[in-house]
Amino acid sequence: MREDSLQTPETVERFLDSTLESVDSAEELAVGVAQRAGFDEDDVVKIGMAVRESMVNAVVHGNRYNSNKKVRFSMANNTERFTVRIADEGDGFDFSRLPDPLSPGNLMRTSGRGIFLVRSFMDEFQIRRLEPAGTEVTLVKYRMSK
Amino acid sequence: MSVKLNTRQIGDVSVVDVAGRITLGEGSSTLRDSLREMVGKGQKKILLNLGEVSYIDSSGIGELVSAFTTVTNGGGQLKLLNLTKRVKDLLQITKLYTVFDVHDSEVTAIRSFV
Numbered sequence: 001m002r003e004d005s006l007q008t009p010e011t012v013e014r015f016l017d018s019t020l021e022s023v024d025s026a027e028e029l030a031v032g033v034a035q036r037a038g039f040d041e042d043d044v045v046k047i048g049m050a051v052r053e054s055m056v057n058a059v060v061h062g063n064r065y066n067s068n069k070k071v072r073f074s075m076a077n078n079t080e081r082f083t084v085r086i087a088d089e090g091d092g093f094d095f096s097r098l099p100d101p102l103s104p105g106n107l108m109r110t111s112g113r114g115i116f117l118v119r120s121f122m123d124e125f126q127i128r129r130l131e132p133a134g135t136e137v138t139l140v141k142y143r144m145s146k
Numbered sequence: 147m148s149v150k151l152n153t154r155q156i157g158d159v160s161v162v163d164v165a166g167r168i169t170l171g172e173g174s175s176t177l178r179d180s181l182r183e184m185v186g187k188g189q190k191k192i193l194l195n196l197g198e199v200s201y202i203d204s205s206g207i208g209e210l211v212s213a214f215t216t217v218t219n220g221g222g223q224l225k226l227l228n229l230t231k232r233v234k235d236l237l238q239i240t241k242l243y244t245v246f247d248v249h250d251s252e253v254t255a256i257r258s259f260v
Contacts, residue, residue, distance in 0.1 A: 020171045045232065052203055056170055102241050108215060110208035113240055117204055120239050 018063035046121035053114040062088025087136035149173040165198035168206030190222035197228030
C-alpha cells in the first residue's frame with residue numbers, strides 16, 4: 001500500500017437500478033474509492049471484481065432485473081478497513097447450501113463461481129437475509145492486508 | 147470497452163483474437179455467439195488468443211467453460227493462448243487452468259492441434 005495514501009475516511013451510498021449498467025457503475029465507484037484509499041493495483045482489481053460479482057448476484061439473482069427493485073450499494077473506508085455492503089430486495093436464498101465450484105462434479109459448470117471469487121478476493125465476506133425481504137452481503141478488505 | 151473479436155485462419159486452425167472485457171452481458175454473449183457460429187460451421191480446431199483480454203468475470207469464465215465443452219463434445223479442440231496474469235490467476239483459483247490446454251506461443255499452440 002502506498003505510504004502517501006489518503007487517510008480521509010470516505011463513505012458512499014447509492015440506490016441503484018437493477019441493471020447491468022448499475023453493475024458497471026458500482027464497480028467503477030469501488031475502484032475509485034479503493035484507489036484513493038491507497039490500495040495497490042492488485043487489491044484495487046480484487047475489490048472491483050468482488051463488487052462486480054456481488055452486484056451481478058443482486059441484480060440478476062436477487063432482484064431479477066426488476067425495475068421496481070433497487071440495489072442498495074454502500075462503501076465505507078477508514079484507516080483500518082474498506083467495507084462494501086450490497087443489498088437486494090429479492091426473495092432470498094439458502095446460502096448455507098451453496099455448491100462448491102471446485103468439486104469435481106461442479107468444475108465444468110458454466111456458473112456458480114461468483115461468491116467463491118468474492119471470498120477469494122476479500123478478507124471478510126458475510127451474507128445475511130434481510131427482513132422483510134432481500135439479501136445483504138458485506139465485503140471487507142483490510143487496509144493493511146499485505 | 148466491451149469485447150472485440152477478430153478471427154483468422156492458420157491452416158485448419160481458427161484463431162480468435164479476443165480483446166476487451168469478457169463480462170456478463172454484451173461481452174460474454176458476443177464471444178458465445180461467435181463460437182457457436184464457428185462450431186455450427188464445423189470448425190474443429192479453435193485457438194482463443196486472450197492476450198488483449200483486460201478483464202474477465204465469473205460469467206466470462208463460464209463462457210470459456212461452455213465453449214470448451216461444446217467444442218470438445220463435438221469432437222473438436224479448443225485451446226487458450228497468451229493468458230494475462232489476471233486471467234491466468236482466475237483460472238488457477240477456479241481450478242480450471244489445468245482443464246484447458248494453455249500456450250504462450252501461437253506457433254506452438256497451432257502445432258499442438260491434433
